[in-house]
Amino acid sequence: MPRGRRVVVRVVLVVVVLAGLVAGCAGAGGRPSPLTGVSAPAGAPVLAVKVDNSPAGRPWTGVEDADVVYVEPVEGGTTRLLAVFSSRMPASVGPVRSARESDVTVLAAYGRPALAFSGSAPELAGTLAGASLLPLTPATAGDAFRRDAGRRAPVNLYADPAALLSAAGDASPPRDIGFRFGALPSGGEVVRQREVTFGSAVLGLTWDAVRGRWLVEPGGGDPAVPATGGEPIGAATVLVQRVTTRPSAIRDAAGAVSPYAVTTGEGDAEVLRDGRVFPARWSRPAPTDPTVVVGPDRQPVAFAPGPVWVLLVPSG
Incomplete structure (x- = not known):
């Protein structure tokens, strides 16, 4: 897309940015990654x-x-x-x-x-x-x-x-872990900010339409920036995956029990992309299976191409 062109409408700008991400990787000799949907x-x-x-x-x-x-x-x-x-x-x-x-x-x-x-x-x-x-x-x-x-x-x-x-040595290449990437689904609710709590920890998310990213705000404070500087850290898609937890056999130095997040079975979820939130359900029968994320219509909820953050949030 030529630099001289400017798109004023924010929703259109997001689509153009995401399209540019995909197009920019085309021709690099790669295929769309099952982890990001980008070549x-x-x-x-x-x-x-x-x-x-x-x-x-x-x-x-x-x-x-x-x-x-x-x-x-x-x-x-x-x-x-x-x-x-x-x-x-x-x-x-x-x-x-x-x-x-x-x-x-x-x-x-x-x-x-x-x-x-x-x-x-x-x-x-x-x-x-x-x-x-x-x-x-x-x-x-x-x-x-x-x-x-x-x-x-x-x-x-x-x-x-x-x-x-x-x-x-011989680590596996990416394979299908259940993510599906595509155009913005219909429906959803407009959301520009969201705070997600994990016990005493808080993670804030703010939609940046110019960058086409949910900016990550640890502790609910300012957006995270890499130690080396540069652009704020963000995700094209955030999957809020509500999970049950159970005590593990591990304790820290103070004696606190480490929880085990159960990522098999099924549960409620939300998909945040393009400044909108979509209700969903996740399911994963066994550890080696992909995590399937579907909407109320039982069809897969498409993620936006780009990095994904998965928040394993205790449901209780």
């Missing part, structure tokens, strides 16, 4: 990284390049991120934190991805060892990790994605 390098491996989401751990590094970001409940009513990369790999990502039981179930739909994390509780070691993923920690891929001397532990561990994938 990406064929056969690129999937790397997931567990990232801190506490005030001390922000701003994030590399999260802006993720195809999919899961926001997961952890102990104490707080959250952590599971950032999934394939289309683009940042030079660095972090702060890297420890794995949780929920990660294993979420990633089972991806085949055999690589998972980078700082470590895990002893109770989770057997589950991780038996999971269909390639675990990467400082103990197994030390050269891929570094400590930032300007930060205090535990939020000073960062990883090099290229080195991680080299250490992982």
